[in-house]
Amino acid sequence: MSELTPASMTPAGLETYLREKIPLSRAMEIRVIENSTTRLVLEAPLAANINHVGTAFGGSLHALPTLACYSTLWAIMREAGTDGHVVVKHSEASYRSPVKGRLRAICLRPPQPVVTRFLEDLRRNKKARMELEAMVEGDAEKPAVEFHGTFVAIV
Secondary structure, three states: OOOOHHHOOOOHHHHHHHHHHHHHHHHHHOOEEEEOOOOEEEEEEEHHEEEEOOOEEEEEHHHHHHHHHHHHHHHHHHOOOOOEEEEEEEEEEOOOOOOOOOEEEEEEOHHHHHHHHHHHHHHOEEEEEEEEEEEOHHHHHEEEEEEEEEEEEEE
């Protein structure tokens, strides 16, 4: 699959990319639910990400929002016609409550001025960074996990 096709921007296209390039997404059974101009949503079943006490494994609760942010930045780059690599430089997560059902991570797109500055830096320096946040929903759609990461793109 070409990384710069319009199909790769659809949820199904992005899901295919993740499963091909990041095997962990297959093992976690991650699905791309939404990839829009405002947010990216990933889901994974509890059964593939369960721990010894029947709730979501902490590593899965860190990996899912990491992948949501990674995918958001990857999509932003592809939509701008920019090929390159995305890596995580720093991340932290606050675990607020256990997840007892499906895992759902939401990454809101940054404001357009932030995206524009990022893309300008990337074109000029062949490298740029972006701070992104995601949350994993808990009960009543309150955050169970709050994630913050610094991602670097390199062309």
